[in-house]
Amino acid sequence: MxxxxxxxxxxxxxxxxxxxxxxxxxxxxxxxxxxxxxxxxxxxxxxxxxxxxxxxxxxxxxxxxxxxxxxxxxxxxxxxxxxxxxxxxxxxxxxxxxxLGQAIHFPSGAPPKPDSSCWFDPDVVCAGEESTPK
Incomplete structure (x- = not known):
């Protein structure tokens, strides 16, 4: 095709x-x-x-x-x-x-902190204020 x-x-x-x-x-x-x-x-x-x-x-x-x-x-x-x-x-x-008028979906309902250290840890899932080990 x-x-x-x-x-x-x-x-x-x-x-x-x-x-x-x-x-x-x-x-x-x-x-x-x-x-x-x-x-x-x-x-x-x-x-x-x-x-x-x-x-x-x-x-x-x-x-x-x-x-x-x-x-x-x-x-x-x-x-x-x-x-x-x-x-x-x-x-x-x-x-x-x-x-574009469509909000971003975050698992906890709110974005993680801008400087959230969990963003850089491959063994942790970022979830707003708290982080959860994978």
Whole structure:
């Protein structure tokens, strides 16, 4: 099925994000190989500059430093189902975050503290004021 046909179908926005990420990596690897560079994480990162291609649902671009210029949507559930809803738009060109009118769902009903140390512990689930070991 061609990309235009596939994008016209109702699919999860998460699919488009994954598709774009895989395509982006493939382009970076291809660029590195064309220049005869050994494939490594650092070398791939060096070959992500000045990209511009049609992604699944939007144009994907990077500048001459490899910084993403595309907008991204932050998705969340309502806490009761498995459907994803857009909550915010991350505008990379202006470094801004814009609300789309849908609140972010937090398991405890409130966001964790801004400096919550549990965000950086892979064995703890952040839950507002309290943290729970996994």
């Amino acid at each position: 061609r990309l235009k046909q596939l994008s016209a179908l109702k699919v999860s926005p998460l699919f488009g994000t994954i598709y774009d990420a895989i395509y982006f990596m493939a382009m970076a690897i291809h660029s590195a190989r064309r220049k005869g560079v050994r494939i490594s994480g650092t070398n791939i990162a060096e070959h992500t500059k000045n990209f511009s291609f049609p992604g699944f649902s939007h144009w994907v671009e990077t500048d001459n430093c490899g910084k993403g210029l595309s907008n991204y949507v932050i998705l969340d559930t309502d806490g009761g189902g498995n459907q994803l809803f857009p909550t915010h738009l991350l505008d990379m060109s202006s470094d801004s975050l814009k609300s």
